[in-house]
Amino acid sequence: MKVILVQDLLKANTDQALQNRSLFDEHRVIVINLISAPGSGKTTLLEKTLALIKDRLYVGVIEGDISTTRDAERIASQAIPVVQINTQGACHLDAQMVAQALLELPLKELDLIFIENVGNLVCPASFDLGEHCKVAVLSVTEGSDKPAKYPEIFLKAHAVVMSKTDLLPYIDFNMEDCVAEMQGINKNLNVFPTSSKMGTGMADWIEWLEKLVQEKRGEVDVPCCNGKSIGSSI
Amino acid sequence: MKVILVQDLLKANTDQALQNRSLFDEHRVIVINLISAPGSGKTTLLEKTLALIKDRLYVGVIEGDISTTRDAERIASQAIPVVQINTQGACHLDAQMVAQALLELPLKELDLIFIENVGNLVCPASFDLGEHCKVAVLSVTEGSDKPAKYPEIFLKAHAVVMSKTDLLPYIDFNMEDCVAEMQGINKNLNVFPTSSKMGTGMADWIEWLEKLVQEKRGEVDVPCCNGKSIGSSI
Numbered sequence: 001m002k003v004i005l006v007q008d009l010l011k012a013n014t015d016q017a018l019q020n021r022s023l024f025d026e027h028r029v030i031v032i033n034l035i036s037a038p039g040s041g042k043t044t045l046l047e048k049t050l051a052l053i054k055d056r057l058y059v060g061v062i063e064g065d066i067s068t069t070r071d072a073e074r075i076a077s078q079a080i081p082v083v084q085i086n087t088q089g090a091c092h093l094d095a096q097m098v099a100q101a102l103l104e105l106p107l108k109e110l111d112l113i114f115i116e117n118v119g120n121l122v123c124p125a126s127f128d129l130g131e132h133c134k135v136a137v138l139s140v141t142e143g144s145d146k147p148a149k150y151p152e153i154f155l156k157a158h159a160v161v162m163s164k165t166d167l168l169p170y171i172d173f174n175m176e177d178c179v180a181e182m183q184g185i186n187k188n189l190n191v192f193p194t195s196s197k198m199g200t201g202m203a204d205w206i207e208w209l210e211k212l213v214q215e216k217r218g219e220v221d222v223p224c225c226n227g228k229s230i231g232s233s234i
Numbered sequence: 235m236k237v238i239l240v241q242d243l244l245k246a247n248t249d250q251a252l253q254n255r256s257l258f259d260e261h262r263v264i265v266i267n268l269i270s271a272p273g274s275g276k277t278t279l280l281e282k283t284l285a286l287i288k289d290r291l292y293v294g295v296i297e298g299d300i301s302t303t304r305d306a307e308r309i310a311s312q313a314i315p316v317v318q319i320n321t322q323g324a325c326h327l328d329a330q331m332v333a334q335a336l337l338e339l340p341l342k343e344l345d346l347i348f349i350e351n352v353g354n355l356v357c358p359a360s361f362d363l364g365e366h367c368k369v370a371v372l373s374v375t376e377g378s379d380k381p382a383k384y385p386e387i388f389l390k391a392h393a394v395v396m397s398k399t400d401l402l403p404y405i406d407f408n409m410e411d412c413v414a415e416m417q418g419i420n421k422n423l424n425v426f427p428t429s430s431k432m433g434t435g436m437a438d439w440i441e442w443l444e445k446l447v448q449e450k451r452g453e454v455d456v457p458c459c460n461g462k463s464i465g466s467s468i
């Protein structure tokens with residue numbers, strides 16, 4: 001009987017993540033790991049983001065879901081290179097799954113890759129995929145107490161997109177308290193309140209992404225990620 | 235070095251869950267394991283539910299959170315016996331944590347216990363706590379595609395509370411499609427569309443809970459849980 005130990009799996013994940021990151025750096029491609037609870041609007045944010053930047057940047061997407069290929073189909077309809085990973089029950093993506101998916105993407109040509117993780121605000125925060133930045137998506141409908149209740153992702157993220165702000169008039173949500181809680185956990189966190197539906201707040205988010213790409217290309221020297229350069233921030 | 239294997243942990247969990255269930259059955263108390271994504275409104279549903287039934291049933295609550303005691307404080311303000319479990323990073327409750335919490339509850343006197351699991355639509359579905367019924371909470375703001383994307387909890391749940399229906403006028407959500415998807419996965423699923431804020435739909439949910447308690451007491455013989463009696467349904 002072969003017994004696989006948890007610590008072996010974690011070590012293997014870290015090793016593979018380092019290899020993924022080397023590959024990204026070699027191709028000067030920026031990689032974002034999008035993490036949120038189910039239904040926070042990651043895929044819709046991605047659709048709107050791609051529509052706004054695909055004429056200026058060449059972007060690829062890796063979609064992680066327990067089952068279905070629905071998210072990848074939504075992205076593919078924009079003529080974006082996309083790979084769907086079905087985890088078949090696993091609650092997070094791991095670096096090995098991402099390494100497999102990378103074989104299907106035109107890495108040499110890409111400026112930016114989004115990895116949309118499985119909808120889960122807890123477990124994906126613990127698994128390095130080799131990305132340069134983790135970005136959390138928090139829907140305002142989830143409530144302003146979530147950063148204190150799920151601190152790990154807010155500690156590790158470089159940015160938080162606060163989604164569905166068009167619903168603010170209809171819910172009890174204190175934006176000031178929520179941002180204060182997040183920045184209490186991680187004072188360098190970039191926070192982008194957005195509504196994918198109405199398009200509000202998207203300009204700042206897009207600008208931040210473009211600066212990351214420019215920094216990776218060596219065109220600017222902007223400390224975007226937690227005050228450190230991107231290469232050394234993770 | 236002591237090495238703890240995953241299969242040992244799962245076996246230990248199942249053994250402890252059986253002991254928990256025996257204890258519940260001995261005291262004729264019904265136990266509900268509430269599972270949802272973060273921010274779906276489990277605690278608010280619980281607050282409203284307790285306000286409506288606490289005069290007729292004696293209810294206890296176990297609150298599971300990665301950190302903070304906020305949810306337990308909200309419940310305790312209604313003079314309900316409540317125990318907070320902080321999982322300190324773990325993404326789900328397990329049967330051993332629940333066994334510890336039970337030492338702090340007046341089991342002999344209780345009719346009903348709610349266990350509010352960690353906000354996570356994936357991992358808690360795999361861990362038996364000894365409960366009689368799993369109930370999923372799905373906020374309509376999460377989108378109608380969630381059952382197909384997170385099938386395990388919808389397969390294992392006895393009921394789904396669809397929360398935040400007061401927001402339906404402001405979002406794109408197809409209730410018919412969502413219910414059809416859920417019942418495609420589990421045709422015996424009881425579905426309760428509710429708004430904790432407005433109080434709509436709460437009567438049917440409360441009636442279902444009261445029938446569970448009556449069945450456990452032997453007062454009625456109603457096949458509430460997936461067409462099977464409660465005792466044999468899990």
